[in-house]
Amino acid sequence: MMATTASVSVSVYEGAATLIQLVLVALGGPLLVGLMAKVKARAEGRVGAPIVQPLRDLRKLLTKERLHARHASVVLPLAPMVILASSVMAVAISPLVSTHPLLGSSADILVIVYLLLTGSAAAALAGLDAGTAFGGMGSSRAMTIGALAEPALLVAVIALSIQSGTSNLPGIMVSTLAHPDWVLGPSRLLALGALLIVVIAETGRIPVDNPSTHLELTMVHEAMILEYAGPELALVSLGEAMRLGLLFSLLANLFVPWGIATHPTAASIVLGTAFLALKAVLVALGVALIEVRSAKLRLFRLPELLAGGFVLSVLAVVTGLVTR
Amino acid sequence: MLIVAILVIPLAMTIVAASFAWRPWIGWASASSCAAFLGLGIWLSVTTLSAPQWALHHSFRADSLSAFMVVVIGTVSLLATLFTPRTMGQEIASGVTTARYARHYVVLMQVFITCMLTAVLTANLGVLWVSIEATTIATTFLVSHRRTDGAFEASWKYVILCSVGIALAFLGTVLIYYAQLHAGGTVHSSSLDWTSVMSVAHHLDPNVTRLAFALLVVGYGTKVGLVPMHSWLPDAHSQAPAPVSALMSGVLLTVAFYGLLRFRAVAVAALGPAFPRALLLVVGVASLLLATLMLIAQRDLKRMLAYSSIEHMGLLAIGGAVGTPLAIAAVLLHILGHGITKAVLFLSSGEIYHLEGTTEIAKISGLLARRPTLAGIFGFGLLSLVALPPFSLFVSELTMARAEVDAGLWWVVAISLVCLSVIFAALTRHARHMLMGAGPGDATPSTLRASVAVPLITALVICVALGIVSWPLQSLLTHAAQGVMP
């Protein structure tokens, strides 16, 4: 009986942690986008929109009329749901606030990576659905970038998991907590570099993509979702923002997991939430700084960057194996 | 009695054919005579399972091997003679030949068949030689039957090369006889008898026997179509009328090989297995290699089939070289499968020649689209030829390979498999050119007459049955193989 109670209370905490990180990322993702826009604006000497502007945009879009392109199929309204669902589930199972979210035992790197890939694929299909030149262009470019970024992401995380002996993300974090000396090891640093590049590519930031461009020919992600309007655009944007929030948080937690809740107590979960918010904001500021200081690369220079990321991740694995 | 009947039937048919002017019924009669002795041959093979049969004061002797060869001869000649009325009809209609030569043709075919039957049924190794030499004479006129420049050239080369070759075989036979005379055996009139030779085979002088066997391999090898005396084969096969090519390629070669099998047993008894094996391996592998080289860029359909015969004879020689009961049984199955397959292929290539007016591969195309049945038969025949299952050549080739490996000759298997792969690629390449592709224009596909299609399809079905079911043949094969074990 006691055991059952205990497990019930544990699952209550797990549920709470899951819920908190979902809400946090759902609200925090757009806020991070706003924050980065603000930082960029300030750096360029403008005042910029308020940080909550993305959230306002979302609310406004949800009330707008639904518009579909003439030749679009059922894929167009379905894709935003898939994008959102994949992001939400990735957030739900990832160890962000606590190392024990509800489905934490299956928070495998492969699950996260392929959930995100599913979202990207859905977006790319949506881009092709309307049968326009721009949508196709956006899909093609986004998939190319994704195809090159995904191996780097996977291999970089595998570098971490080889060190930890598991591909389970909470497992990686727990073992990192137990071995603080790993954090500054060469393998970790190389993997960090690789992951940073990947995260920038996956979230569509400069120098890979310019989220605020309004010239169709230079767009990547924006071209792909060009046909979306109203609530569907809101779903897509929310999904993308959550993906950004998730990736920033994971980047932070994988390398500096301290502060994450490892025990089913209210205090540690509150602490974990706070730490997560702090770390995500710091990562966002860092990425914003990179964006401010660099120019967008030409599309055909991108592979070099991503290949660099891939090589870094492979090196991370190799050094990890050598120094084991 | 059975043996005599088997020999008398084609002989009687010869006389009938010689005494009447050419009519289609003579063709049908000759086919039914083949069917008759085939039936008797099957009966003979049943009786020989218990003991060898003798006839005419020990002049003729039939063990399972002879009976099996009678069946092979019967099957292939039945197939070939079934086409006599059609071939002659076509040739007379197109002015290639006259009724007079048609009569010659039927008579010579019967003589040819009789000679082959004598060769496998005789008890005497000397008479074996005489009969095989006699087939040369009969077939020369058959090769030159069309009376074109090419036909004459082919038969000229055929006679010269075969006569020289077979003369060497005679020298070999004589040397065996000489060795036998001085092996403690008593001299009497029947002393070149297979049984009496085998009874003293262990005491034959090795030096003499070695030379004799080498001469026999080259000599009979000429008729078998083995390197180095193979050169007559593509010329003769490409120029002879299709049924003649079918008979020559299907059985004549293997009847000569039958002679080699007999002498191999003698040689192994006298010399041990090493020398005969080495010799047969050399000629077998050489034949295989030559056939492979010549098939890669072959330009003529019938020459292609002829070189494929050389290839298969090479395989037989390799199988014979191993000489274990399993290998010999496989060799015999291969002889039958190859005979039927080759007959089908030559007969259908005759049809192709008749319809297309050429046997040049480059000039034939789209046959499957234009003549689906004929091309289908030819195509399946080729599949059988390259030893794909379910055709019987597959089983026999694989069993030979197995026996070769059992004898420690896996490198020979390796060489043969490389050759066979190349040959497969080459043959499919040629087949693709001839059979596949769109036909010219939108002409409706033409059908094949049932009198042509039914025998050929039946033959292919028999090949399939032989390749799948062991039942009637297996005991005969193993028994026959035991007959030529030293």
Place this chain on the structure above:
Amino acid sequence: MAVFLAALSLCIAAALSAAALPRQWRVPVSAFLGSLGCLLAFGVAMSILITGDVVTFHSAQVLPLTGLSLTLDPLGAWFVLASSFVGVAACVYNVGYAKGAMASRTALTLFMVFVLTLLAVPAASSVMSLMFCWELMALSSLLLILTDQSRHPDARSAALWYGAMTQAGAAAILLGLLVMTSNAGGQNFADLSAHAAALSPVMRSFAFALILLGFSSKAGAVPLHVWLPKAHPEAPSPVSALMSSSMVAMGVYGIIRVGDDLLHGGTVWWWIAVALLGVVSAFYGALHATTSTDLKRLLAYSTIDIVGLVLIGVGAAGALNDSGQHAVAHLAMTAALLLVVAHAAFKGALFLAAGAVERASGTRDLDLLGGLIHSMPLTALVVVISAGAIMAVPTLSGFSSEWLLLQGLLHGFDVSSTPTVIVMLLGVIALALTGGLTAVAFVKAFGIGFLGQARSTGALGAREVPTSMVLAMGWLVIPSVVIGVVPGLLVPLLNRAAASALDTAVSSPLARGTDLVVARFGGAIEPAALVVGLVAVMLLAWVLNRGLAQRRARRVDAWACGRDLQTPRMQYTATSFAEPLQRVFADVLRPQTDVEVTHVAESRYYEQSLMYENRVVDVLEARGYRPLIAAALRVGRGARRIQNGSIHRYLAFGFVALLVILVVVG
């Protein structure tokens, strides 16, 4: 065994009925008998995998001089499972598909023979039986490619390539097996297995090398894959489906059967070779799949990709087993086997769907397709799910198997031997690289083929295919979903098959249940829960989308930069979709691009027309195989001079032989 023989007999009956019955009867009757036979075989395989029994059969009456031996153990049963499941679909599909040449006696009979051999090959338990079934399988599929050859020149050359390579491969297999029989005293697999240890190490490695050569060529491993992207697309679609899903699996089966079972694992180096083949194949296949514009060719290259992954698993399993890591080896083998079955289902479905597209629109060139989702919604659904499975969308079958593979590789790093570790690393990298590329390929396949607007009149006029074809495709979607959502259900079966493959009695690291849980490595996936979550979120999103807006969507013209004119020809095509990646990997793909600009007569600043041509040919074929063929033909033409027609020369051959004999023998 009786039931299995009954299943085989049903297939034979199907073949005979196809050969004997009149036109209107032969298609349904043969399909009925054939699918019944496959279902029966499926049941037998299932029961063997559940109980672990081994059934055998020997008859001396079939196959002269040798006899036929059949043995079905869990390993064989696993492959029978795959081929029989796809076999059912292929037979049913054929009811709607078989028209014209495919409904002819020959083609239908061969089709049923092909199905039969796919069931028989994993059961064959002697050298001769295996080679018989194997060659029959090759032959029937070869002839089926030629079904409609008179109208398809590509089919003719494909058949030639396939025939030549499969025959060479079979020769290699045969020689390898025969080398093993040389001291076994028999040709049954039991003898071979019992005497394998007595073979010298060199001969054992030689035999394995030959066998690997043969089987990996059938499996389509690079560089012996050249025939595959030619032959698979050119076959009629039910045949393509069987070839790509089951026949390719037979290659993998052969490697496992001989390497692991009969030769007992051999040395680490064998398996490193296998895994390296896998790495190269996975990458090369995935890359070519992204740039292919022919739908079936794309699928064929993706087969090479997946086979590569399977071989990585098999290689890893072998290497780990030899290094003493039995549990991890078991895991890797499990992954490979699961991927085989998963691949059989989704690739089968995709090929059937490609056939449906071809039937409906008259083309399978993606550059001419588009908008099919409107006219063929069910086919589109099948493609989405199966493509999702192949892209490893979590909760679909591809993901479960790739996850298992990654687990096997990840824990293989604990091995002490450096070469093994390097191979594991390469395996992981290949897995990562192909994931993204596969996604590109299948987003392209579905997005260009089914979405947007039709690019040709054929695609515009497409209609949904007959029910039987849809049913068959639907049947093949089942495993993608089941293995994806509740992969744990298959774990007991997989454990039996893997244990029988690796010949070790190791307790499986996989826990039982509906999820995949590798308890000792702390790895797990719970796809069922994930499905619940995903559906819930999608429902929520649907409410957000529909519920708040409360309106049907209004149809508007798509944004075209302000221009009004937006034609189907302005859409991205498959070629343009893959162009960026093609540029990135130009060094591997070596695309040939021609641009031809014609200027107007008056001024060279204006262009009259512009022609752009882009071709991606298989670089291994162009640089490796073509020169070889040319050399062989040169040799052949040169050799013709031996027989120059001179009788003097012919006589001289014999004279020289005579002199040699006299000198050597006399």
Place this chain on the structure above:
Amino acid sequence: MNATYISALELAAGAVLLSAVMTLWRRSVRSIVSMLSLQGISLSAVAIVLALHEHEHALLVTGCLVFVVKGLVVPALLRRVSRLDPRSRESRPLVNVPASLVFAAVLIVLAYVVGTRITALSATSATHLAPLGLATVLVGYFMLVTRRRAVSKIVGLILVDNGIALVTFLLTSGVPLIVELGSSLDVLLVVVVLQFLMVSMRHHSDTDRLTEMKALHD
């Protein structure tokens, strides 16, 4: 008696080989045919001498048969053939005459070396001469290979046959009669066939294509 027998045998057997070498030497078809006739007669002499010495009636019959067939009929046939051939000279053999003769000497030595290995089995005055037969075979075969004219080919063939017959007589006092009959008949028939072919071909095409028939080749 014995000495006469031996010298008669030696003389006849030697004549066989000598006539073989002579055919290699001479160019005119007419004299080659004469040599052939001489050889046939010598061959039958060998058979008859042996038969008389060993009281083999069968061999006596064979000897007479050989005399008729090889000494009379075959040369007669060949003369007929050669009348058909207007340019009845072996004008340019593939190997010229002096070289041929040298080569023939080599062949004879080879035949001797090989022959002694065989005759070691039973050393009688007859078997000692067997190498002569073997040498005839080789010389005949050599002629077959190197001479271009159709008639020369036939002659070569007959030389080979005669050589074998000589070996047969000397080693084994003849094979069983039925075989001997068969083989003689075969030789005869082959010659007839070849003659027929030559005649037919001449009828068929005017030009003398026999020397260089290379239409059939790969």
